[in-house]
Amino acid sequence: MKQKVLKRSKKAALVLMVPTATFLMAGCGQEEAVQTAAFETVDQCAAYYNPEQCKADLGQALAMHAQVAPKYTDKAACETDFGVGQCETQAQAAAAAGTEQVPQQAQASSGGFFMPMMMGFLAGQMLNRSGSQLKQPVQAQPLYKSRDDRSTFRTATNTPVAKGVGTAYVKPSSVQPKPAGVVNRGGFGAQAQKRSSSASSFGG
C-alpha cells in the first residue's frame, strides 16, 4: 500500500518552552578536561601535530592577541603585572600579527594602550586526538606569562593552562576567549523605544 505523503511536520515538539524542560536541562554533568597543548613556535608545535594546522593556530592566536590581551593605560602598570620590557602597544601587536613567530622583545612606544606581549599560543580543537566532536571546542588563542611566574602559560583572562611547552589539559569553558577592554551596551534598540507607542512587536 502506498504511504500518503503528508504536507505537515512529522512532529512538532518543544523541549525548552515546556515547564518540565527545566528538570531535563538541569542534569548537566561535570565538564571534562580535554587535551590541548601550549607552544612558542610553529616548529615546536609541528613536532606534535600537523604543521599546517600549527600555522593556522598561531595565525589565529596572533590575530586575537590585540583583541583579548589585558589593556593598560600606562606602561608601568602593565610591567608590574608582566615584567619590565614585556609590554607593547596595540600598534606593535598589530604589526606583529603578520609574522609567523611569536614576537620576541619589542620596545613599547608611546600612544594607545599597553598590553603584555604574546609568549605562546594554545593549540585549538583540531589538535584534540580523542576524535570526538567537542560540544564547546577549545579555540586557538594567545598565551602570556606573568612577572612573578615565568614558566606558566596563562590565557588573557589569567587562567594558567600549562607549565611550559607541550601537552596540557584544560576545561573548554575556562579558556573561552573574551575581548578585553571597555564594554559598551545599549547600542541597539533605540528605534524600538522611539516607535514603541504604536507597536508591540518589531517582527511582522
Add this chain to the structure above:
Amino acid sequence: MKKVACDERPGWRSYAESVGFEFHTFDGEPYWDETGYYQFNLRQIEQDLEEPTEELHQMALSLVEDVVRDEEKLQQLAIPEKFWDFVADSWRTKAPSLYGRLDLVYDGSGPAKLLELNYDTPTSLFETGFFQWVWLEDQLMRGKVPQGADQFNSLQDQLEAAFANLPLANPLYFASVANSIEDKGTVMYLMDIARQAGVDSRFIELEQLGEASGQLVDLEGYAIGGLFKLYPWEFMLQEDFASVILSSQTQWLEPGWKMLLSNKGILPLLWQKYRGHPNLLESHFEQPGQSFGAGWVRKPLFSREGANVELILPNGEKVTEPGPYADSPFIRQKLQPLPKFGDSYTMIGSWVVGNSAAGIGIREDNSLITKDSSRFLPHIILD
C-alpha cells in the same frame, strides 16, 4: 477554499499559556482564533500556493544580485551607502538565511498575488509551526475535523533541518527587544527548535548586546559568533552600534542581504524585471507630485504589520492604518482587495525555509489591512 465553523478545544487557553503562547489574546481581543478554520483542497495548496511561493522566492533571490551591483537600485531601496559593501559581501559569501514569509492574496481560485515579502523579521511562526499543528492533531483525535485531514505546515521539520544543516555559529545567540512578549515568544520557539537540532542556543535582550574592541559581546563579555536578531535591519543601521555591524565578525541571521528583500522597494523592482507575472501586482516607486488615483495602495519602504499603509479604493474611499514608519519613501502597488469570508478579510502568509515552501498561516481582520492584531486561524487540507 472555504471557512468552516468549529468547536474550540476546551481549555486551550491554559494549554497555550503552559507552552509560552502568552499572546493568544491581545488587549482583550482574540489573536489565536479557533472558532473556525479554513479548508483547502490539495490542488489549491500545491498548485496555487506552494509552487508560486517557491517561484516568487527564486524571483526575489534573482534580484539580490541585480541590486548589489547597481548603485541606483541601492539608492532606490534607501540602503545607506556605508553598508553597500556589507550587504554585497553577505550575498557573495553566501551568508546563510533561515526563513521568510510571503504575504499572498488568494481566494481559492486564480493566481495568488504577492502583497509583500517579510524576509527579515517574519513572525507568527510559533502559531503556524507549532500551535496550529497541535490544534489539528487534537481536533483529529476529538473527531472535530474530518479524518484524513492534513495541513500545509512542515515549518518545524524544515526549521529543525535548517538549524542542523546550515553552516551556523555554535553557540548561536537569539535577541529580541526587552518589552515585547510576542517577539520573545517567537525567539523562544526558534531557540527551542535550534536546541533540538543540537545548536547551543542562548537568549540575550537586544538592548543588552555589548561592544568591545569592535566585536559584539554577550553579558559576560564573550564575543558573539552568531546572532539571530528579531529586529529590523533598517533600525540597526541607524543606531549607535551601526558601526559594530561593520567591524564585528558576527554571523547574522537573517543575513545582511535580506534587508534588500524585506524592503517594499523590492516590489517595483520585481515588477520591472517580471512585468505581467501572474503572481505579481503592478508596483512603482512613488515620485514626488505623481498622481495614482483610485485603486492603488501606498506603502512605506520600511514598515511592519500593516503600519502606515494607505488604500485608495476604486470608489475613492481611503482605508488607512497609522503607524511609526512614515519616515521613509513610499511605493505604490495596484490594489488587490483581500477576499471576504463572512465578515472577515483573509490573508495568507506563506513560509519559506531555505528555498522550500514550508506551510501557511492565515490571518483575518475586520478591515482590508492586515495588522499586528489580526486574528490567526488554523487550516486543513481535505481532498
